Amino acid sequence: MEKIDNYHIIRQAWKEFDDRHEIKGIFDVSAHVSTNSVYKVSFYDRQPVFAKLSDYGKFEHFKEDHIIINNLANNLEIPYENFLAQSLVKRNDLFIYRYYAQDRCAWVVFYNPIKVKAKLPRRLEDRQVKKMGRELARFHKACYNISAQLPIASKSVVTDIHQLQKTIREQKFCAKPDQKDLILHQCNIFLENADHYNYMTEIETIPVFVDWNIGNFSVTAEGKFYSRWDYDWFRISSRVMDFYFFSRVCSDIGDRTVFSYMINPLMEDRFIMFLKEYHRIYPLTEPEVRLIKECYRFFILNYVIKDGPYFFQQSYTYKLQKEAYESYFPTIETNFQVEKLLRALKL
The missing domain is CATH 3.30.200.20 (Phosphorylase Kinase; domain 1)
Known part of the structure; x- marks a missing residue:
């Protein structure tokens, strides 16, 4: 070709x-x-x-x-x-x-070109973690305030997962039989939980950018959002869809050149610190907090499994999908403890 x-x-x-x-x-x-x-x-x-x-x-x-x-x-x-x-x-x-x-x-x-100021350091200090929590909350509120005036999006998390299921069942997805079974099982879990928490009917949706790597946006000297230029994973969805990448930004390990998508950053004390500051500005509901796990599951299913071969360079695709089968999916239920987050937010 x-x-x-x-x-x-x-x-x-x-x-x-x-x-x-x-x-x-x-x-x-x-x-x-x-x-x-x-x-x-x-x-x-x-x-x-x-x-x-x-x-x-x-x-x-x-x-x-x-x-x-x-x-x-x-x-x-x-x-x-x-x-x-x-x-x-x-x-x-x-x-x-x-x-x-x-x-x-x-x-x-x-x-048009956009002005750029400072990028966040590879590892944030505690005060910067707290600032990011408050800043994302304010930005999400601004997005919510105009969300009713935006054009209607035709795709949703549910339609994306249905498309992945269809691709596998029509034998158009390249994977081993046991890997296909694992993907379909994870799709079913996501859809069941999305239905249980009324994702499509009761959870507020706003514009979210999903990928908040520190190379995608700049901040002022005071740590406030200044500019953003990467929109590859933009969608209309629950605001908690943005949380996984912020857990990585806030992680004690800091930004990594060689990256993986383990669920563990969502359980770090520094992410909880971030979440508490966010909650002070733009309070979360219990169903939204429970959906954090499902948004992570969706991220792996949609962006690593379904779209990975088309989005990532080949070397990244192979690495991330291999890790998804061997590590990401198996640790969702064992390593994510939603009660820890709910207690921290007093929900």
Whole structure:
């Protein structure tokens, strides 16, 4: 299969967007963890823009997510009114270029540059952990305040899990029989618990970004959110979907170059410290706290198992999926103790 020429696609995308401005250069600024690519595009007679190119998943989902994100970026209240990078719009519509070539396709969205301040240190001090708890709570409240004005999302955690089940049952998923059985078992547990806690009917949903690695956002000198530029795992879901990555940010081990997705950070005292500060600003309910485990289970099922081969580079995919079968799934029930969190929050 012929490899897609990303530079050619971006030039074609820009030509369709605005052929008055000649491109001077295109520079790859991707993190090279995922298969998505990000490029800085410079010009002779205008300010640079950034281009995000993706060639996995469904175009309709990519378009839907970025329309919601752009609505969010334009409507967030102070102090988050400039937190998200704004996509470029043409003739009143978000511009997304769709590329076709035989059996391959890709899509491009352009962003204006966003100002960046400090990144969090690899290991946070206790005061920084507490600050992050309060800051995420305030940001979640701001997202909730405008959530009713955002476009309706067509996908949910339930539809994603149903899609994974369908792929396995139709023999379109590459795994050993025992691994497929394990995945289907975990899917059933998730769906049963989501139903038990009325996930689709009683749990509030807001825009969440899921992946809060410290390389994805910047903060002020006081530790307040300043800017964010990575939207690969954006979705409309429960706010507790964001907690797993913040447990990793707050972990005593700190940020790691070689990473895994064990559940253990959710049980660390430092995450509980974070959670208590969050709860002071934006109180959690008991069902939401119980759903933290299910959101972790969903993260492994959806982003590591279902989308992993399309999102992560091949070496990461193999490592993370192997760990999912051998470690992540087996430790969900043994290592996550929800009562410890409930006691800490006095729920």
